[in-house]
Amino acid sequence: xxxxxxxxxxxxxxxxxxxxxxxxxxxxxxxxxxxxxxxxxxxxxxxxxxxxxxxxxxxxxxxxxxxxxxxxxxxxxxxxxx
Numbered sequence: 001x002x003x004x005x006x007x008x009x010x011x012x013x014x015x016x017x018x019x020x021x022x023x024x025x026x027x028x029x030x031x032x033x034x035x036x037x038x039x040x041x042x043x044x045x046x047x048x049x050x051x052x053x054x055x056x057x058x059x060x061x062x063x064x065x066x067x068x069x070x071x072x073x074x075x076x077x078x079x080x081x082x
Contacts, residue, residue: 007064007065008064009063009065009078010046011062011081012027012046012060012061014057014059015045017055017057021049021053023047024045024046024047024048025061025063026043026044027046027063046063046074046075047075049066049075049077055077055080059080060080061079062079062081063078
């Protein structure tokens, strides 16, 4: 029986493209406080693999979880969001 691994996908904005084959992606999500039920924004930066250095600062992209590529790179850029 085959075990299918479901990889997480996130959408965010490229904040830095100065590294070689790597972009920094800011992912913002809306969360709800468990007690007060107020919604608030939470954001986190991920380093993602960009093989051809094709994504620039300000691009909206989709990133997907993958095997570790370096010490802090565990995501890969899949596509640019329109």
